[in-house]
Amino acid sequence: MRYPMDVFTGSVQQYDGSRPSAIAKRQVDGELELTDRGLVGDEQAEKKIHGGPDRALCHYPREHYAEWAREFPEQADLFCAPAFGENLSTIGMTEKTVFIGDIYRWGEALIQVTQPRSPCFKLNYHFGISDLSSLMQSSGKMGWLYRVIVAGKVSTEQPLEQVSRLSDVSVYDAAAIAWYTPYDDEQYRRLLSAAGLSVSWTRTMQKRRLNGQIEDNSRRLWGK
Numbered sequence: 001m002r003y004p005m006d007v008f009t010g011s012v013q014q015y016d017g018s019r020p021s022a023i024a025k026r027q028v029d030g031e032l033e034l035t036d037r038g039l040v041g042d043e044q045a046e047k048k049i050h051g052g053p054d055r056a057l058c059h060y061p062r063e064h065y066a067e068w069a070r071e072f073p074e075q076a077d078l079f080c081a082p083a084f085g086e087n088l089s090t091i092g093m094t095e096k097t098v099f100i101g102d103i104y105r106w107g108e109a110l111i112q113v114t115q116p117r118s119p120c121f122k123l124n125y126h127f128g129i130s131d132l133s134s135l136m137q138s139s140g141k142m143g144w145l146y147r148v149i150v151a152g153k154v155s156t157e158q159p160l161e162q163v164s165r166l167s168d169v170s171v172y173d174a175a176a177i178a179w180y181t182p183y184d185d186e187q188y189r190r191l192l193s194a195a196g197l198s199v200s201w202t203r204t205m206q207k208r209r210l211n212g213q214i215e216d217n218s219r220r221l222w223g224k
Contacts, residue, residue, distance in 0.1 A: 002159040006062075006089040007032065008082040009042035023085035023126055031155045034109045036148045039087060053147055054114045054198035060086035060143035061094045067141065078127055084136075086143060090160065095140055100174055101166035101196030108152025110163070114198035116175040117143040121223035133221045137179055144171045145198070167194035178205070183214060 010025030025042075033040040036053055044051035062081050069076035081089040095116065102113045119133040119142055129135075136142050169177075169191055177187045178201075188205050191197065197205075208214055 001092075002161050003090045003093055004159045005156075006081060007039070007156045008087055008089070009039050010082075010085070011043045023122060025082045025085055025087070027082070029156050031153055033152075034106070034111075034148055034154045035151050038148070039154075042087060054200060055145045056148045057087045057111060057146040058085060058117060058143060059088040059090070059093070059098075059146065060084045060117075061141075062089045062091050063094070064141045072127075072129060075127055075129065083127070084123070084143065088160070093160075095142065095144065095172040095175065096170055098144060098171050099165055099167055100169045100171065100191075100194040101164075102162060103149065103164040103166070103196075104146075104160045105163050106160055107154035107158045108150070109148060109154050110150040111146040112149050112196050113171065114145050114147050114196055115201045116171050116178070117145055118220060120220050124223075137175070137221065140172050140175055140180075142175060147196075147198070166196060169194040174201075179217075183208065183212065185209060 007028055008025035009028050010023065028039075028041075034056075036056060038044075038051060038056040060081070065079040065081065065083070069079040072079070098113055100113055100115070104111050104113075119136040121133050123133045123136065124130055174191055174194070174197075177184070177191045181187070188209050192202060192205050192209075204215070
Protein backbone atom coordinates (compact mmCIF):
# COMPACT_ATOMS: atom_id res chain seq x y z
CA MET A 1 0.00 0.00 0.00
CA ARG A 2 1.09 3.57 -0.76
CA TYR A 3 -0.12 6.48 1.35
CA PRO A 4 0.13 10.06 0.05
CA MET A 5 0.70 12.50 2.88
CA ASP A 6 1.15 16.07 3.99
CA VAL A 7 4.36 16.97 5.79
CA PHE A 8 4.91 19.56 8.53
CA THR A 9 7.81 21.07 10.47
CA GLY A 10 7.96 23.66 13.25
CA SER A 11 10.16 25.72 15.54
CA VAL A 12 10.03 26.21 19.30
CA GLN A 13 7.69 28.96 20.51
CA GLN A 14 6.76 30.40 23.90
CA TYR A 15 3.23 29.90 25.25
CA ASP A 16 1.59 31.81 28.12
CA GLY A 17 0.75 29.49 31.00
CA SER A 18 2.67 26.57 29.56
CA ARG A 19 6.20 25.57 28.63
CA PRO A 20 7.87 26.28 25.27
CA SER A 21 6.70 23.95 22.50
CA ALA A 22 7.15 23.29 18.78
CA ILE A 23 3.60 22.00 18.39
CA ALA A 24 2.63 24.79 15.97
CA LYS A 25 3.92 23.35 12.72
CA ARG A 26 3.54 24.51 9.12
CA GLN A 27 3.12 22.55 5.93
CA VAL A 28 6.23 22.20 3.79
CA ASP A 29 6.55 21.21 0.14
CA GLY A 30 9.23 19.76 -2.07
CA GLU A 31 12.44 17.93 -1.25
CA LEU A 32 13.57 17.59 2.36
CA GLU A 33 16.47 16.03 4.24
CA LEU A 34 15.63 13.35 6.79
CA THR A 35 18.31 12.51 9.36
CA ASP A 36 18.27 10.05 12.26
CA ARG A 37 16.94 12.92 14.40
CA GLY A 38 14.10 13.87 12.07
CA LEU A 39 13.45 16.39 9.32
CA VAL A 40 16.00 19.14 8.94
CA GLY A 41 14.30 22.34 10.15
CA ASP A 42 11.99 20.63 12.63
CA GLU A 43 12.58 21.42 16.32
CA GLN A 44 11.63 19.96 19.71
CA ALA A 45 11.40 21.97 22.91
CA GLU A 46 12.17 19.33 25.54
CA LYS A 47 14.48 16.74 24.08
CA LYS A 48 14.26 14.39 27.07
CA ILE A 49 10.63 13.61 26.21
CA HIS A 50 10.34 14.76 22.58
CA GLY A 51 12.49 13.86 19.61
CA GLY A 52 15.59 11.70 19.68
CA PRO A 53 16.40 8.60 17.63
CA ASP A 54 13.26 6.65 18.59
CA ARG A 55 10.94 9.65 18.23
CA ALA A 56 12.29 11.28 15.11
CA LEU A 57 8.90 11.69 13.41
CA CYS A 58 5.33 11.97 14.66
CA HIS A 59 2.42 10.68 12.55
CA TYR A 60 -1.25 11.46 13.16
CA PRO A 61 -4.24 10.06 11.20
CA ARG A 62 -6.07 12.93 9.54
CA GLU A 63 -9.46 11.21 9.82
CA HIS A 64 -9.41 11.56 13.62
CA TYR A 65 -9.85 15.32 13.34
CA ALA A 66 -13.48 15.04 12.24
CA GLU A 67 -14.18 12.93 15.34
CA TRP A 68 -12.56 15.49 17.63
CA ALA A 69 -14.48 18.32 15.95
CA ARG A 70 -17.77 16.53 16.60
CA GLU A 71 -16.82 15.97 20.23
CA PHE A 72 -15.78 19.61 20.74
CA PRO A 73 -17.90 21.70 18.34
CA GLU A 74 -16.86 25.00 19.95
CA GLN A 75 -13.24 24.29 19.03
CA ALA A 76 -14.04 22.56 15.74
CA ASP A 77 -12.02 25.06 13.69
CA LEU A 78 -8.87 24.06 15.57
CA PHE A 79 -9.10 20.39 14.66
CA CYS A 80 -7.22 20.15 11.40
CA ALA A 81 -3.72 18.96 10.54
CA PRO A 82 -1.18 19.63 11.99
CA ALA A 83 -2.91 20.74 15.19
CA PHE A 84 -1.43 17.86 17.21
CA GLY A 85 2.10 18.79 16.17
CA GLU A 86 2.51 15.90 13.75
CA ASN A 87 5.11 15.75 11.01
CA LEU A 88 3.16 13.32 8.81
CA SER A 89 -0.57 13.32 8.05
CA THR A 90 -2.40 10.65 6.05
CA ILE A 91 -5.78 9.15 5.31
CA GLY A 92 -6.03 5.37 5.59
CA MET A 93 -3.47 4.63 8.30
CA THR A 94 -4.73 4.31 11.88
CA GLU A 95 -3.55 2.92 15.20
CA LYS A 96 -5.40 -0.32 14.46
CA THR A 97 -3.79 -0.89 11.04
CA VAL A 98 -0.24 0.25 11.83
CA PHE A 99 1.96 -2.10 13.90
CA ILE A 100 4.97 -1.68 16.15
CA GLY A 101 8.05 -2.41 14.03
CA ASP A 102 6.40 -1.65 10.67
CA ILE A 103 8.97 -0.31 8.20
CA TYR A 104 8.02 2.20 5.51
CA ARG A 105 9.96 3.53 2.55
CA TRP A 106 9.83 7.29 2.03
CA GLY A 107 11.99 8.47 -0.84
CA GLU A 108 15.56 7.43 -0.05
CA ALA A 109 14.70 6.84 3.61
CA LEU A 110 13.36 3.96 5.66
CA ILE A 111 11.40 4.69 8.85
CA GLN A 112 10.14 2.29 11.54
CA VAL A 113 7.20 2.56 13.93
CA THR A 114 8.50 2.53 17.52
CA GLN A 115 5.64 3.38 19.90
CA PRO A 116 2.30 5.12 20.33
CA ARG A 117 2.58 8.82 20.99
CA SER A 118 2.30 9.53 24.70
CA PRO A 119 0.07 12.64 24.92
CA CYS A 120 1.26 15.36 27.30
CA PHE A 121 -0.38 18.24 29.12
CA LYS A 122 0.77 20.85 26.57
CA LEU A 123 -2.10 19.72 24.35
CA ASN A 124 -4.56 20.86 27.03
CA TYR A 125 -3.22 24.43 26.79
CA HIS A 126 -2.89 24.35 23.01
CA PHE A 127 -6.59 23.55 22.49
CA GLY A 128 -8.01 25.14 25.66
CA ILE A 129 -9.48 21.77 26.70
CA SER A 130 -8.39 20.89 30.22
CA ASP A 131 -8.38 17.10 29.80
CA LEU A 132 -7.58 16.68 26.10
CA SER A 133 -4.33 14.76 26.67
CA SER A 134 -6.16 12.29 28.89
CA LEU A 135 -8.98 11.92 26.35
CA MET A 136 -6.49 11.44 23.55
CA GLN A 137 -4.80 8.64 25.49
CA SER A 138 -7.99 6.89 26.58
CA SER A 139 -9.63 7.09 23.13
CA GLY A 140 -6.81 5.40 21.25
CA LYS A 141 -6.52 8.40 18.91
CA MET A 142 -2.96 9.28 19.84
CA GLY A 143 -0.90 8.67 16.69
CA TRP A 144 2.56 7.10 16.71
CA LEU A 145 6.28 7.76 16.39
CA TYR A 146 9.08 6.57 14.10
CA ARG A 147 12.80 6.05 14.15
CA VAL A 148 14.83 6.64 10.98
CA ILE A 149 16.72 3.48 10.07
CA VAL A 150 18.02 4.82 6.74
CA ALA A 151 18.37 8.59 6.36
CA GLY A 152 18.26 10.41 3.05
CA LYS A 153 16.39 12.76 0.78
CA VAL A 154 12.60 12.65 0.93
CA SER A 155 9.87 14.62 -0.78
CA THR A 156 6.36 15.71 0.03
CA GLU A 157 5.43 14.32 -3.38
CA GLN A 158 6.50 10.81 -2.38
CA PRO A 159 4.07 8.49 -0.56
CA LEU A 160 4.79 6.16 2.34
CA GLU A 161 5.10 2.55 1.21
CA GLN A 162 5.07 -0.32 3.72
CA VAL A 163 7.94 -2.74 3.11
CA SER A 164 8.02 -4.91 6.28
CA ARG A 165 5.77 -6.02 9.14
CA LEU A 166 7.72 -7.49 12.05
CA SER A 167 5.23 -7.92 14.90
CA ASP A 168 1.60 -8.73 15.67
CA VAL A 169 1.23 -5.79 18.07
CA SER A 170 -0.69 -2.87 16.56
CA VAL A 171 -0.16 0.64 17.84
CA TYR A 172 -3.64 0.39 19.38
CA ASP A 173 -2.73 -2.93 21.05
CA ALA A 174 0.42 -1.38 22.50
CA ALA A 175 -1.60 1.52 23.92
CA ALA A 176 -4.22 -0.86 25.30
CA ILE A 177 -1.59 -2.94 27.08
CA ALA A 178 0.12 0.13 28.49
CA TRP A 179 -2.86 2.31 29.39
CA TYR A 180 -6.31 0.72 29.15
CA THR A 181 -6.08 -2.64 30.89
CA PRO A 182 -4.98 -3.84 34.35
CA TYR A 183 -1.42 -5.05 34.69
CA ASP A 184 -1.02 -8.35 32.81
CA ASP A 185 2.49 -9.81 32.71
CA GLU A 186 1.74 -12.00 29.70
CA GLN A 187 0.64 -8.97 27.67
CA TYR A 188 3.75 -7.09 28.74
CA ARG A 189 5.84 -9.99 27.48
CA ARG A 190 3.97 -9.76 24.18
CA LEU A 191 4.62 -6.03 23.89
CA LEU A 192 8.29 -6.36 24.84
CA SER A 193 8.74 -9.01 22.15
CA ALA A 194 7.57 -6.62 19.42
CA ALA A 195 10.54 -5.90 17.16
CA GLY A 196 11.29 -2.20 16.90
CA LEU A 197 9.72 -1.11 20.21
CA SER A 198 11.38 2.10 21.41
CA VAL A 199 14.02 2.05 24.14
CA SER A 200 11.89 4.25 26.41
CA TRP A 201 8.83 1.99 26.13
CA THR A 202 10.99 -1.10 26.57
CA ARG A 203 12.44 0.43 29.73
CA THR A 204 9.02 1.44 31.09
CA MET A 205 7.37 -1.90 30.41
CA GLN A 206 10.29 -3.83 31.89
CA LYS A 207 10.16 -1.68 35.04
CA ARG A 208 6.46 -2.47 35.34
CA ARG A 209 7.22 -6.18 35.09
CA LEU A 210 9.85 -5.91 37.80
CA ASN A 211 7.67 -3.81 40.11
CA GLY A 212 4.32 -5.38 39.26
CA GLN A 213 2.67 -1.96 39.05
CA ILE A 214 2.02 0.95 36.70
CA GLU A 215 3.74 4.28 37.32
CA ASP A 216 1.86 7.53 37.93
CA ASN A 217 1.24 9.34 34.61
CA SER A 218 -0.50 12.39 36.07
CA ARG A 219 2.46 14.72 35.57
CA ARG A 220 2.63 13.90 31.86
CA LEU A 221 -1.13 14.23 31.34
CA TRP A 222 -1.88 17.17 33.63
CA GLY A 223 1.45 18.94 34.17
CA LYS A 224 1.31 18.35 37.92
